[in-house]
Amino acid sequence: MRLIYLDYNASTPIDPAVAAAMRPFLEDHYGNPSSGHWAATAAKAGIEAARGQVATLLGCQNDEIVFTSGGSEANNLALKGIFFALRDKGAHIVTSRIEHPAIIAPCRFLERQGARVTYLPVDGTGRIDPDDLQRAITPRTILVSIMHANNEVGTIQPVENCARIAHEHGVLFHTDAAQSIGKIPSGVDKLGVDLLSIAGYKVYAPKGVGALFVRRGVSIEPLIHGARHEGGRRAGTESALLAVGLGKACELARDLAPMDRVRTLRDLFWQELQKQFKDRVVLNGHLADRLPNTLNVSFVGRIGAELLGQLSGVAASTGSACHSGRIELSPVLEAMGVAPEVGMGAVRFSLGRGTTRDEIDLVVERLTNILATAG
Numbered sequence: 490m491r492l493i494y495l496d497y498n499a500s501t502p503i504d505p506a507v508a509a510a511m512r513p514f515l516e517d518h519y520g521n522p523s524s525g526h527w528a529a530t531a532a533k534a535g536i537e538a539a540r541g542q543v544a545t546l547l548g549c550q551n552d553e554i555v556f557t558s559g560g561s562e563a564n565n566l567a568l569k570g571i572f573f574a575l576r577d578k579g580a581h582i583v584t585s586r587i588e589h590p591a592i593i594a595p596c597r598f599l600e601r602q603g604a605r606v607t608y609l610p611v612d613g614t615g616r617i618d619p620d621d622l623q624r625a626i627t628p629r630t631i632l633v634s635i636m637h638a639n640n641e642v643g644t645i646q647p648v649e650n651c652a653r654i655a656h657e658h659g660v661l662f663h664t665d666a667a668q669s670i671g672k673i674p675s676g677v678d679k680l681g682v683d684l685l686s687i688a689g690y691k692v693y694a695p696k697g698v699g700a701l702f703v704r705r706g707v708s709i710e711p712l713i714h715g716a717r718h719e720g721g722r723r724a725g726t727e728s729a730l731l732a733v734g735l736g737k738a739c740e741l742a743r744d745l746a747p748m749d750r751v752r753t754l755r756d757l758f759w760q761e762l763q764k765q766f767k768d769r770v771v772l773n774g775h776l777a778d779r780l781p782n783t784l785n786v787s788f789v790g791r792i793g794a795e796l797l798g799q800l801s802g803v804a805a806s807t808g809s810a811c812h813s814g815r816i817e818l819s820p821v822l823e824a825m826g827v828a829p830e831v832g833m834g835a836v837r838f839s840l841g842r843g844t845t846r847d848e849i850d851l852v853v854e855r856l857t858n859i860l861a862t863a864g
C-alpha cells in the first residue's frame with residue numbers, strides 16, 4: 490500500500506540539510522558549551538551561529554532568542570514569564586478561544602494563580618475581531634496573546650492590528666507562530682510583537698527544540714531556574730545538536746518560494762473535492778487569510794475519524810474526537826460555530842515540501858470511491 494503523508498501541521502520530516510548540519514554535533518562536538526576549554530569551542534560556536542539563523546528569520550537581534558524545548562515551552566515561558574514578572578502591575582491576560590492547548594492550559598493554570606483571562610470569540614472563519622480586543626483591554630491588562638495562524642483550520646489572525654491595539658494601551662503582545670514560520674512571512678517587527686514562539690519540528694527540524702523571541706527591554710521570570718543560561722531566561726545546558734538543527738531549518742525557512750507550489754496543490758485539492766462532492770463538502774477556515782498548506786474540509790454527514798480510518802495509508806488529522814460513542818467537535822470548530830453535523834465530518838489535510846500532484850490525485854480518487862460505496 491502506498492503511504493501518503495498529509496499531516497505537515499502535526500509534524501514535518503527533518504530536512505536532509507538539517508540532518509547534515511546536525512551530524513558533527515551528534516558525533517564530535519560533545520563539549521559543554523559553557524566550559525572554558527577547547528572542547529567547548531565548537532559547541533558554543535554552533536549554538537551562537539544557530540541563534541543568528543533563528544534571529545535572521547524573525548528579523549531580530551541574536552540576544553532576543555531564547556532556545557526552548559519546543560512550542561509548548563516557549564508559550565509557557567511567554568505567559569508565565571510575563572505573569573510572574575508583571576503581576577504586581579496587573580493580572581489580566583487576553584487571548585482567544587481558538588488557541589492551541591499550549592496557550593489555553595497555561596492560561597487555566599494562571600487563573601488558579603490569581604490571573605483573570607479573557608478568551609476572545611472568533612467568527613465563522615476563525616478570526617477574532619480587533620474591536621473585541623480593544624474592548625477587552627483594561628488598566629489591569631499585562632499581556633495579549635493571539636496566535637499567528639491556527640493549527641487546525643489555518644486561519645491567519647490580524648496580528649499586526651492586534652499588536653498595535655495592545656501597544657496603544659501599553660500592553661505587551663505575544664504570538665504563537667508555531668504554525669506560521671516557514672509558511673508565511675513572520676518577521677517580529679512587521680508583526681509588531683514583543684514575544685513570539687516557534688517549534689522546530691513544524692519547520693523541518695527535530696522535535697525537542699523551539700525558541701521564544703523576547704524583545705530587548707522585556708523581562709520575564711524563567712520557568713526553569715538554575716545557572717544563567719540563555720541570558721538568565723532558561724536554565725539548563727543547551728543542546729548544540731538541537732539548536733543547530735533549528736538554526737539550519739530557520740535558514741531554509743527564509744525561502745518561502747516552495748510554499749507557492751504547496752498553495753497551488755492545496756487549491757487544486759480543494760477544487761477537485763468541490764467538483765466531486767459539490768455541497769457535500771465544506772471548507773473550514775478563512776478562504777483567503779489562511780496558511781497556504783492547510784485544507785480543513787468537512788464531509789457533511791460523515792464522521793471524519795471513520796473516513797480517515799477507511800483512507801488507510803493516508804496520514805491526516807480529524808477535528809472531531811469520538812468519546813464513548815459520542816462525537817465531540819474540536820474546541821476550534823465549536824468556537825467557530827460550525828454545526829455539529831458539519832464539524833464531525835472535518836478532516837485536516839496539511840501539505841508540505843514533499844507533497845506531489847500524484848498524491849493529491851490519489852487521495853481524491855480514494856475519497857471518491859469510499860464515499861460512493863458509502864452511498
Ligand SMILES: Cc1ncc(COP(=O)(O)O)c(C=O)c1O
Pocket residue numbers: 498499558559560561562564589591636638639640665666667668688689699
Ligand atoms: C499552534 C501551536 N502551538 C504550539 C504547539 C505545541 O508545540 P510543541 O509540540 O513543540 O510543544 C503546536 C503543536 O502542534 C501548535 O500547533
